[in-house]
Structure formats: C-alpha cells, structure tokens
Amino acid sequence: MSILFSPLTLRGLTIPNRAWMAPMCQYQAEATGPQAGVVNDWHLQHLMSRAAGGAGLIMLEATAVAPEGRITPWCLGLWNETQAKALKRVVRFLEDHGVVPAIQLAHSGRKGSADAPWRGGMPVAPADGGWSTIGPSPVAYGSFPAPQELTNQQIQQLVRKFAEAAERALEIGFKVAEVHGAHGFLINSFLSPFSNHRTDTYGGSFENRLRFPLEVVDAVRAVWPDELPVFFRTSATDWLYAENPHDARRGWDGEDTVRLARELLVHGVDLLDVSSGGIAHDAKITAGPGYQVPYAAAVRARTDLAVGAVGLISEARQAESILATGQADAVLLGRELLRDPYWPQRAARQLGGTTRWPDSYGYAV
16 A cells, blocks of 8 residues: 555544645735735635645645735735635635645745745835845845844734634634744744844754744644644755855754754644755755655654655655655655646556545546
C-alpha cells in the first residue's frame, strides 16, 4: 500500500492522505474597501480545482491577522467578519470533497507593503496604498524601508490578533490552524538573530527570541479545540553562515530548528511544516529536488514532533520515498500543484493508491 495515500491522524483529526497543498499566495484580493482581503472567484477556482485533484489537505495561503500584516495590498485577511463569511463557502466545498481545510495565519512584518511578485515585488509606498511596516528591530529587508521597532505593548496586541483570527477560523470550520513562522515574515524575524537585535526579553538569547513565537502559539492553541491540530511553519535555515561559511552573517540554522521543534511540542503544536530561507534578500540558497527534506528529516529523527516536507517535490516516487524512509509524515506540494492541480490523482494511479474523485468526474475516469 502506498504510504503517500494512507491516512494520517493528528489528535482527533484524520487526514485522508499525505499529499497536501502548501500555502501559496495569489495576490488577487481587493486591496481597499469593504472587500479588502476577501476571497473571490479566483481563489475559489484555485482551491476547488486542487480539491478535485485529490489533495488530502489544502492549506489556505498566508492570511493576515491585521491589515498591515498583509504581504501585499492584495493578500487575504481574517481580521473582520466580512472576510470570515466569505471563507465559509471555501470550507464547505473542501469538506464536501473529502479535503481537510487548513488555514495559515500570518503577519508579514518588515516584508509587508510589497508589490505583486510579477511586478517585481518592490515596496509600495503609503501614498500608493502601502503602509509603514513593523518588526522586532529596525532592520530593513533589502531595499525595503526599515520597520518600526515594536513595543512590548504592541507585541501583546499582535498576540491577541492571532488568537482572534484563530477564533474566526474555527467558527468558519477550518480543521487546522498553522502559525506562519517562516520566510522572513514577522514571527520568523523574531526567531532569527539576523533580524532580531533587541536587548529586552524578546531578543538576545535563543529563549528570548522564541518568546513572541511561543506566545502566539499558546494564544492560538488556547482557542483551538484539543481534538484539532495546530501546525507551525518554519524556515529551517537562513542560508547564511551555517550553509555558506564564506558568509560571515549569523542567522538561524538547522540545529536551532530542532531546538524549536522540541519547544513547540511542549506548547501543543502537532506538526512542523519545514521550509527555509527568506530572512536575507541576498542569501545564497542551494536549491534542488527535495533540498529542504534533510531539515525535516532531522526534526523527525531527533524529536517526537510530526513533520511536513516541502520544496521541489515533484515526482510521485520521490514523495513516496520521503515518507517510506521516515524523513517526514506528509509532503506539501506548491509549484507542482500550480502546474498540475491533479497531481495527487496521477500519483495515486502510479503508486497504486486511491483518492477521491468528485462524483461528476469519478464515474467517467
């Protein structure tokens, strides 16, 4: 039997297979007005086609917990009831087709107020619909403006915003909440010494740099039911000195990720979604098929936390091997599912697994 198409149970939730859709921003929401941050027809077709394609879990793209938490003005949000109401349709459709609906709760921090990537992704000025950004320290990302350093009071306000967004997600019907702690966005920028230069209780030591991320996790876990899982997405390495010794800049690395995983387990996280990079705009990333899998494998081998592997996973047998050799508990597909929404259906045929077709398709195929 194919492991890729076997179920995975986390707490009281059983996910029908282990081929999941990774969160991928679409930058297609309205930027202003009453529909700002609200899912629309583009998002519906994007998500629903991957549901028909057989993914066991679909993770909604980075969904901002506050207006200034968007990556671009056209990102999704969950800071108001209009946004929540629109998402109910998505959840209903996914569940009707046997897919577990999951949502990634996010704040962009110092990398926010950006243009769409196909227009270069450069900063959008407040006069043009952008905003002033925030971060743990006034350390700029590349050519972006330096963010405003957060006060302790503002940090606590952000913790509450994550909890409030999680409450809305639960009411809508999402079954998994993922805290976005990767790719140089706000939570990740607290973790990394490259971007966190604070000298108070939220900076300096490893334990202090974990303080805000763990406070967010605790706040989300407190409002999320015991029978449903919470995920955390991390950048396993900043791709600075640890991977590139010629680069003298110190950042987060794989050993830090293993330590983080042990802490997250204590704080009620059920799966670590292991990505990498994003903290330094000019870091040298050595990419290739499955290039991030070793970081997921290290967490799985050295902790009791379940892990998801992501990053240039494109072949069915490659995904099956990652699971069969114990390197991960699930694989998350990103760009491959953009190219082929029906990748899980094709992989199931190749591996002898089964996944569900919509009735209107299944009788014919």
